[in-house]
Amino acid sequence: MSDDSRPSPSGTPVAAVIPAAGRGVRLGPGAPKALRALNGTPMLIHAVRAMAASRAVSLVVVVAPPDGTAEVKTLLDAHALPERTDFLVVAGGDSRQVSVKYGLDALPPGIDIVLVHDAARPLVPVDTVDAVIEAVRDGAPAVVPALPLADTVKQVEPASVPGTPEPVVGTPERARLRAVQTPQGFDRDTLVRAHDTVTDDVTDDASMVERLGERVVVVPGHEEAFKVTRPLDLVLAEAVLARRRANDGF
Ligand SMILES: Nc1ccn([C@@H]2O[C@H](COP(=O)(O)OP(=O)(O)OP(=O)(O)O)[C@@H](O)[C@H]2O)c(=O)n1
Numbered sequence: 131m132s133d134d135s136r137p138s139p140s141g142t143p144v145a146a147v148i149p150a151a152g153r154g155v156r157l158g159p160g161a162p163k164a165l166r167a168l169n170g171t172p173m174l175i176h177a178v179r180a181m182a183a184s185r186a187v188s189l190v191v192v193v194a195p196p197d198g199t200a201e202v203k204t205l206l207d208a209h210a211l212p213e214r215t216d217f218l219v220v221a222g223g224d225s226r227q228v229s230v231k232y233g234l235d236a237l238p239p240g241i242d243i244v245l246v247h248d249a250a251r252p253l254v255p256v257d258t259v260d261a262v263i264e265a266v267r268d269g270a271p272a273v274v275p276a277l278p279l280a281d282t283v284k285q286v287e288p289a290s291v292p293g294t295p296e297p298v299v300g301t302p303e304r305a306r307l308r309a310v311q312t313p314q315g316f317d318r319d320t321l322v323r324a325h326d327t328v329t330d331d332v333t334d335d336a337s338m339v340e341r342l343g344e345r346v347v348v349v350p351g352h353e354e355a356f357k358v359t360r361p362l363d364l365v366l367a368e369a370v371l372a373r374r375r376a377n378d379g380f
């Protein structure tokens with residue numbers, strides 16, 4: 131998986147926090163989403179390999195389902211992972227935000243850049259990971275990979291009577307919208323401050339940094355960094371893996 135011929139990027143060590151404690155309700159009944167198999171390998175292992183494929187990443191912290199830390203440790207031991215990377219497993223919380231916080235709390239000193247990467251985005255290419263790291267090293271306190279939208283987006287109000295159509299109240303200019311992926315990359319102190327300060331419910335870490343008034347920038351995301359959320363996404367993920375196998379024997 132990792133290409134050890136790739137030169138190691140210079141700079142401070144980078145850690146990746148992988149929130150993997152969700153249940154995967156939208157995927158349907160079964161094991162916690164991160165532990166479900168893609169091409170015979172747990173989604174989480176694909177995500178861990180995607181982070182460890184970057185030669186800049188020296189530590190991966192997996193935030194496991196609270197009742198699944200032993201199982202996750204066993205999985206990490208059972209799968210071939212780069213020896214140059216260290217791994218830690220901690221228990222997650224009730225929301226993604228809390229799970230990420232628990233991952234941050236486990237980071238040792240000496241890590242200056244932190245990636246936060248969904249276990250549910252198992253197929254992000256290493257070039258995207260490295261592009262995020264590079265942008266943080268270039269001085270941005272927060273970096274998100276993102277893609278332009280294919281669909282037009284409408285803003286709605288809740289329906290006045292449940293079950294009836296929702297009124298549309300606006301159409302944001304699509305050219306200025308981006309669909310945001312992970313890994314999101316941060317200056318560690320900035321991200322820790324955001325998690326210590328912001329109490330609103332948010333759906334990504336960068337929006338916490340935005341609330342601090344700090345600069346957040348976008349780098350190009352990748353279509354293979356999509357989030358496995360609903361059953362059709364599993365079909366797409368298997369197809370991407372089959373294409374990779376056909377192309378380069380992955
Ligand atoms: N309490 C939680 C909830 C989510 N996550 C993680 O956050 C990532 C993105 O969340 P999402 O895709 O929404 O996963 P789930 O919360 O599992 O999905 P659902 O909302 O369908 O239950 C996933 O890797 C998930 O494991 C987490 O670590 N802790």
Ligand SMILES: C[C@](O)(CO)[C@H](O)COP(=O)(O)O
Nearest residue numbers: 226248310311312333334357
């Ligand atoms: C962090 C994220 O993947 C960026 O698109 C997304 O916001 C996670 O959202 P979810 O509510 O956990 O599905």
